[in-house]
Amino acid sequence: MHRFLVVVEKADGNYSAYCPDLPGCIATGDTPEETEANMHDALQLHIEGMIEDGEPIPASTALAEYMVVA
Numbered sequence: 001m002h003r004f005l006v007v008v009e010k011a012d013g014n015y016s017a018y019c020p021d022l023p024g025c026i027a028t029g030d031t032p033e034e035t036e037a038n039m040h041d042a043l044q045l046h047i048e049g050m051i052e053d054g055e056p057i058p059a060s061t062a063l064a065e066y067m068v069v070a
Contacts, residue, residue, distance in 0.1 A: 002047060002057055002060070003060055004019045004021050004022060004043060004060045004062075005019065005020060005021065005060060005062040005063070005064055006018070006019050006036070006039050006043075007019075007020065007064070008032055008035050008036060008039070011028070014028055014029060014030055014035075015028065015029050015030070015031065015032050015034075015035040016028045016035065017029075017035045017036065017038070017039040017042075019039070019043065019046075019062075020062035021058055021059075021060050021061060021062050022043070022046055022047075022058070024046075025039075025042055025043060025046040026039075026042065027039040027041070027042040
């Protein structure tokens with residue numbers, strides 16, 4: 001089992017998501033929930049492809065934090 005940070009952002013008319021630890025692994029959707037579900041599928045396919053290609057699965061190193069700025 002692998003755990004990766006996923007960033008979901010509001011775009012023009014939809015939402016997009018990406019994983020900083022897996023460049024090129026992205027997804028979109030009409031809602032944040034749809035985008036997260038699509039991203040889950042994209043992560044599974046991306047990792048399966050890496051395994052099939054004999055590539056190592058990277059460790060997750062990305063972090064996220066909200067910061068309050070006055």
